[in-house]
Amino acid sequence: MENGFEPVLIGFTCNWCSYRAADLAGTSRIKYSPNVRLIRLMCSGRLDPTFVLKALASGADGVLITGCHPGECHYLEQNYKALRRVALLKRTIQQMGIDPQRVKLVWASAAEGMHLAREITKFVDEMKALGPLDWPTARLRPAHRELQKVPA
């Protein structure tokens, strides 16, 4: 992009498939955009929507959630919970003024390093096209609960 905007993205990966896919991408020397900061969870079902809200409220331009393919979850069905949570979360943040595209769910198995790298690069391109989120709370406070205190 001409203006040189580099989005800050947070990625939540599951321990058993998608984190290993990212690992495989690394060991296979597959390149993907460095904009995403990956955080490993044990499972995409561990993803509390609070994590996503906090990332967006603290300055992230987008959040990527990755998990095992449907039917292949290490914990049987928890990735379906992630699927439903993300769907519900997207509806909610849209009402609050955030483009739901900024939250993306991707499935990747441990063998799909190439696929995950491609998806990450695609997400970065999408966020570059969408521009900065620049959610005002990020400028306002270091911790989300601590709005500036004004002495009386």
Add this chain to the structure above:
Amino acid sequence: MTQNGKPKFAMYWAAGCGGCEIAVLNIHEKILEVDANFEVVFWPVAMDAKYKDVDAMEDGEIYLTLFNGGIRNAENEHLARLLRRKSQVLVAFGSCAIEGCIPGLANLSSPEQIFEAVYRSPSTVNEDGRVPQYVTQVPEGELHLPIFYPTLRTLQDVVDVDYFIPGCPPESHQIAAVIDAVLAALSGKAELPPTGAFLGVGDSTVCDECPRQRNVKHIKQFMRIQEVEHIDPDLCLLEQGILCSGPATASGCQGKCPIAGAPCVGCYGPAVGALDQGARLMTALASVIDSKDPTEIDRILDGIVDPAGSFYRFGLARSMLRTAWVAENGR
């Protein structure tokens, strides 16, 4: 201390519905104890008092102030700062003062949209198209209205708050318990809780206080309560497809709404440990939707007609995202 030796008590009503004021009166004969132990110096709903009387007080002269309502305009903020200065103990009383409550939902709209809805919408009878003016000339002189802020903020966004008593409104038995605690502290029998504490609230969720029968939930459809033909009086409302905020909401109300057949709307705020009530509710609801098919999930979610308004009905102004309006304009 007043001449009769009693500590002074004040209560103020900012941007709220007034239900909190009623709730205080609703503690029945306990109100006599308040009167017996406190000198009520400022309580616009209950007695005649002028702002200048408060102005004239020494700093810290009032012992206890219950502040209900959010900070919607310059007058609210002025009184919040004034009462903070004059009070030893300032309590954010009720959901509006703590987390914005229903008035906080206006933060989903701009001030222009709010004025449009109030003074010009089809449901408003306002044939002359009158809108309030900040300054009006009358024969007696100039009249001023307080500046309307771009967003509703909570009391703690404006001043330091000592204690929080949640609820919309706080339940009378909880208020009575807090009054007992304050009286015990005043008579030296006990100490006040640590500053910043939430008082008059349970440490669990509304579900724990709800007597309805709970099973493993498999939700195939969400419905609004008016769309349900027959509500099972003994079964969990959520299991019947009625959106209920019980799983994410702090206990303390004794489950009044679900007992009466209405779903919990979340008025006691986030349960202990939940940073964001809406997120907690999304987590809970998504877990019990019984579908693995994206199309069917979408259809089920269509039953939740107003997600942000349902999940953040009370806590929007203090939610994690706060909405852009609060964040951009609420300083």
